[in-house]
Amino acid sequence: MSHFLLTTVLAGAALALLGFADEPQGGAPESKDRPHAKFRIISEHAELTPGTTETLGLVFTLEPHWHVYFKGAPGGGNPPEIEKASLPAGYSLGEIQWPAPKRYVAPGGIYDSVYEEEVTLLVPLSVPESAKPGDKAKIGLKMNWLECSDVCVFGNGEDAKVLNVAAAKPARSPDAALIEKSRELLPKPWPAEGATATLRDGVLTIQVAGANRLEFYPGPECADVAKAADATISNSETMTIQFLNANKDQVIADGILGVWRPGTQKPSYFSVKKNSSN
Amino acid sequence: MKTSKMSLVALIAAAGIILPAVAMSSPDQKETAPATSTDKKDHKDHKDHKDSPKTEAAAKVGSIAPAFTLSDTDGKTVNLSDFAGKIVVVQWFNPGCPFVKKHYENGANTFNDLNKKYSEKGVVFVAINSGAAGKEGAGKDANVSAKKDWKIEYPILLDDTGKVGKMYGATRTPEMFIINTDGTLAYRGAIDDEPGKNVGKTNYVAKALDEILAGQKVTTAQTKPYGCTVKYGS
Numbered sequence: 227m228s229h230f231l232l233t234t235v236l237a238g239a240a241l242a243l244l245g246f247a248d249e250p251q252g253g254a255p256e257s258k259d260r261p262h263a264k265f266r267i268i269s270e271h272a273e274l275t276p277g278t279t280e281t282l283g284l285v286f287t288l289e290p291h292w293h294v295y296f297k298g299a300p301g302g303g304n305p306p307e308i309e310k311a312s313l314p315a316g317y318s319l320g321e322i323q324w325p326a327p328k329r330y331v332a333p334g335g336i337y338d339s340v341y342e343e344e345v346t347l348l349v350p351l352s353v354p355e356s357a358k359p360g361d362k363a364k365i366g367l368k369m370n371w372l373e374c375s376d377v378c379v380f381g382n383g384e385d386a387k388v389l390n391v392a393a394a395k396p397a398r399s400p401d402a403a404l405i406e407k408s409r410e411l412l413p414k415p416w417p418a419e420g421a422t423a424t425l426r427d428g429v430l431t432i433q434v435a436g437a438n439r440l441e442f443y444p445g446p447e448c449a450d451v452a453k454a455a456d457a458t459i460s461n462s463e464t465m466t467i468q469f470l471n472a473n474k475d476q477v478i479a480d481g482i483l484g485v486w487r488p489g490t491q492k493p494s495y496f497s498v499k500k501n502s503s504n
Numbered sequence: 505m506k507t508s509k510m511s512l513v514a515l516i517a518a519a520g521i522i523l524p525a526v527a528m529s530s531p532d533q534k535e536t537a538p539a540t541s542t543d544k545k546d547h548k549d550h551k552d553h554k555d556s557p558k559t560e561a562a563a564k565v566g567s568i569a570p571a572f573t574l575s576d577t578d579g580k581t582v583n584l585s586d587f588a589g590k591i592v593v594v595q596w597f598n599p600g601c602p603f604v605k606k607h608y609e610n611g612a613n614t615f616n617d618l619n620k621k622y623s624e625k626g627v628v629f630v631a632i633n634s635g636a637a638g639k640e641g642a643g644k645d646a647n648v649s650a651k652k653d654w655k656i657e658y659p660i661l662l663d664d665t666g667k668v669g670k671m672y673g674a675t676r677t678p679e680m681f682i683i684n685t686d687g688t689l690a691y692r693g694a695i696d697d698e699p700g701k702n703v704g705k706t707n708y709v710a711k712a713l714d715e716i717l718a719g720q721k722v723t724t725a726q727t728k729p730y731g732c733t734v735k736y737g738s
Contacts, residue, residue: 301676301730304700333636334666334736336675370701372602377640378732380602380701450728470726 262292263373265306265383267365268346268401273392274363277355280389283346283405284322284369291375293340296327298445298481300454301338304372304380306347312366312386316354323348325411326482326495327443329459337454339443340374346408359393413482413497421485425500428474430467432483432498437463439486442498447480477502563672565692565725569683570671574632574661577648582661587628589685591716593618593709595695596669596734597631597660598677599650600641603731607678607695608654612703614695615678619658622713629658634669636737641677666736676731680709682716690716693727 268283286294286306295303311319324347327339351365366386373381416423420435434440442458442465444451449469451457457467469477479500484493563569569592573583584592595615598604607614619629635642641650647660663669672681672692682691691712696704712722 300728301733303730307700332733332736333738334670334675334734336733336736338733374732376735377600378602450726 261373261381261383262289262375262379263287263294263371263381263383265369265385267367267385267387268404269351269387269389269399270402270405271396272399273390273396274351274353274357275392275396276353276357276359278353279320280351280353281405281409282319282349282351282365282387283401283408284349284367285344285346285404286341286371287344288342288373290343292373293330293342293375294345294371294373294381296339296341296443297322297324298443298448299327299339300444300450301336303338303340304370306369306371308349308367309370309382310366310368312364313351314357314361314363316356317363317365318352320350320352323350323412325408326413326484326493329441329443331455335453335455337451337458346404348405348408348412353391357391359391361391362388363391364388410492411495413495416483416496416498418483418485418494418496421496423479423498423500425477425479425502428469428471428477428502430465430469430479430500432465432467434463434483434485436487437485438488439484439493440465441484441493442467443482443484445480445482445499447478447499449477449479475502563681563689563692565689567689568687569681569689570668572632572661572663572668572671574663574668576659576661577644577651578659580659582630582659584683588687591622591627591685591690591713592683593622593627593629593713594672594681594683595629595631596672596674596677596679597633597647598635598641598732598735599633599646599654601677601732602701603699604641604677606701607703608650608656614703614707616655616657618707618710618713619656621710623658625713625717627713627717631656631658631660632663632668632674633660634663634666634674635735636666637664639735639737640732642735664737666734666738669734669736674734676729677734678731679729679734682709682712682722684716690722691725692729694729694731697727699730 264287266285268285270281274280295305297305327341330338330340364386368384370380370382372378418434421433423430423432432440438461440460449471452468452470471477481498483496483498486493571584573581576582606612623629633642633647637643642664644662651660678695680693680695681689684690693708695707695709697706698704708724708727711724715722
């Protein structure tokens with residue numbers, strides 16, 4: 227019996243070492259209520275400069291098979307939001323800037339826009355002129371979000387970062403590359419080169435000359451897209467999107483357009499916003 | 505004897521490692537596994553779902569709502585036609601979904617309160633769970649428990665093939681549909697205006713029911729549903 231127990235323990239330990247213990251397969255059901263995304267704050271510079279705007283990164287690191295939602299994901303999705311910010315007097319945060327998400331199509335053809343593995347949301351921090359070199363600024367954020375795999379749970383987390391106010395121009399922080407990577411995924415103003423977008427009779431038609439792939443990620447104000455899983459992707463230079471609004475005169479088409487061109491590895495992203503009542 | 509004991513130990517150890525590994529790679533597990541965020545095939549290319557019925561808006565506001573026949577958690581057959589001439593509220597349901605739970609737990613009682621208030625005025629409520637076998641909140645047991653735990657007095661209908669859900673184009677839980685007395689769809693969309701953790705201030709279903717019962721036009725006949733994806737099998 228003791229041999230059996232020992233063997234079971236050893237076999238279990240071997241599985242854990244191999245990393246299988248985290249797989250949600252078989253055996254006792256995995257607890258879904260524990261956090262599946264970790265949150266931390268990073269900054270672009272190692273120190274702050276009075277009277278400037280510092281870029282903070284809100285980093286979400288997700289377990290395999292889990293995702294969080296883009297602001298504007300068709301199902302609402304409860305994307306990450308700042309529940310509470312603790313800042314020194316005179317400091318303030320701007321709006322979260324959302325990098326382009328990825329497509330997610332669930333069984334039944336249900337479309338969502340999500341972030342997998344790791345995402346860095348950007349948020350500007352205004353540093354007051356009155357900040358004095360040598361001051362320490364503690365930035366605390368409490369966040370909440372929805373995290374999903376085959377199931378969904380509400381997640382939350384908090385982090386605080388202490389940054390010194392510098393006398394001279396501060397050096398970039400070791401995390402600056404993460405912020406830069408995310409910045410490359412922010413949408414640029416419309417139009418893309420050689421692009422047109424029209425919204426007529428509840429139909430958005432986008433054409434980008436020379437593109438060989440287009441992806442549209444609906445934004446928070448966007449009307450419901452019909453057949454979204456199919457309509458939001460095109461392997462040509464044209465994309466046609468129909469909306470479900472009963473009143474075709476009150477359609478808002480809002481989102482990020484990803485544009486792939488032959489010979490380029492990375493897509494470019496653009497903000498698209500059209501209002502049929504204009 | 506020592507040798508045979510060692511062999512037994514080795515066999516158990518091997519079984520302890522091999523059997524879970526086999527279980528993890530079984531076709532059944534893969535077939536019932538959800539589309540996960542790391543499944544690049546699903547994300548980079550949606551062809552996997554191209555041939556499966558899509559949950560587009562089959563049930564359109566102003567058109568006749570699709571007929572259905574389903575069994576409830578007691579095994580009783582329920583037809584939409586059973587309620588001919590009545591206002592019917594259909595709630596897409598998954599007891600494991602946090603957006604559903606928030607309306608039944610922590611002091612909230614949204615759906616039961618709606619049912620209580622409007623059933624007195626002749627309105628019929630039904631919930632439909634289109635989750636496939638093995639998916640979150642799917643199956644008879646989970647829904648019998650939810651009905652009991654949350655004191656739900658209206659029937660929960662089981663649609664494990666997802667056929668009815670896809671006919672209606674239901675994509676989220678909770679997603680709401682109101683069928684008017686003439687059989688036409690009067691409202692489809694969210695239960696309320698709060699797609700986060702809390703219960704909303706404006707309940708679109710209550711608002712639409714008040715308007716219908718007052719003989720008025722439904723002013724907000726369609727909203728964007730929020731919640732978990734309906735856990736279809738394919």
